[in-house]
Amino acid sequence: xxxxxxxxxxxxxxxxxxxxxxxxxxxxxxxxxxxxxxxxxxxxxxxxxxxxxxxxxxxxxxxxxxxxxxxxxxxxxxxxxxxxxxxxxxxxxxxxxxxxxxxxxxxxxxxxxxxxxxxxxxxxxxxxxxxxxxxxxxxxxxxxxxxxxxxxxxxxx
Numbered sequence: 001x002x003x004x005x006x007x008x009x010x011x012x013x014x015x016x017x018x019x020x021x022x023x024x025x026x027x028x029x030x031x032x033x034x035x036x037x038x039x040x041x042x043x044x045x046x047x048x049x050x051x052x053x054x055x056x057x058x059x060x061x062x063x064x065x066x067x068x069x070x071x072x073x074x075x076x077x078x079x080x081x082x083x084x085x086x087x088x089x090x091x092x093x094x095x096x097x098x099x100x101x102x103x104x105x106x107x108x109x110x111x112x113x114x115x116x117x118x119x120x121x122x123x124x125x126x127x128x129x130x131x132x133x134x135x136x137x138x139x140x141x142x143x144x145x146x147x148x149x150x151x152x153x154x155x156x157x
Contacts, residue, residue: 006076006097009115016114017107033113040114041121048125060130064089064149067122087152093145099138112139123149 003011023032057063061084068091071077078095102111116137123132129151136142 004074004076005071006074006101009098010101013101013105013114017105017110020110020113036113037117040118044118044121045125048122050125051122052126059086060149060151061085061087061089063126068147082148088148088150090146090148090150093138093147094143096138096145102139108139108141112137115139116145119147 020032020036023035026032027035051067052063055063055066057066065081065084068077068079068089072079076097077093079091079093081089081091083090098115099108099111102108102115105111116139119134120132123130131150131152133146133148133150135146137145139145
């Protein structure tokens, strides 16, 4: 039996939340968060590269849809697909158990740092022609997260 991504995130939070809080107290929030973003960014970028190579898929919509189902497993996410083509996959997350978990901990800003920023690093791992645009997240208080993956295009957080 494999552990779902949402369960992995809950387990990791037991170590990462106190670690990041200690780093913030010692180094200051900006410096600590930059350090965490870099370390986790490198890790998730490699995950994205490995996933893309393993999929060996030229259809962006098919590949990203497959990856996203992994993160949505165990009812972790509810989402509506907006566009699904060879060169694009766009969707809105309308319910996020990751955000619910971090909000229950009273740490949504750490949830954004530890969970949401990984999306961009993983997308970078897919290759230089794959871009993710997202303008809002549930973790930061929005009604939904707007993920837009495209071959080519822009990047924003």
